[in-house]
Amino acid sequence: MNENNINISVNGEQKTVEKNKNLSEILTFLNIEKRMISIAVNSDFVPREQYKELIINEKDAIDILTPIAGG
Template sequence: MNITINGELLNVDRKALVEVLQSFGAVAPFAVAVNSEFIPQSQHGNYVLNEGDSVELLSPIQGG
């Protein structure tokens, strides 16, 4: 299945969002949006990706 993560086209063999994030190397804390829709962390385990989905993985930026 082809999806895009942070602008990078990837072919993945998993559909569960949490599994795709783990295989991508996501390290908490982070926020996730699929097709520009925020997905709460409580739903990561149940969320199923579809062909062509666009995933944005956002890490907090510290500053002052």
């Protein structure tokens, strides 16, 4: 592993990303549309206004939740 990278989990799948990146940058890197999703990092919900403030660290677990239609 490159010393400038970290390993994280995204919906249970291992990913390697650059370190010192915020959640918004990670989502962009992973080509994830930010409009219609909710995010939890290490099981804690992250409000959308904090995406640019939250730095993702080695072994963090990101869970991306999308709305489900129906009822």
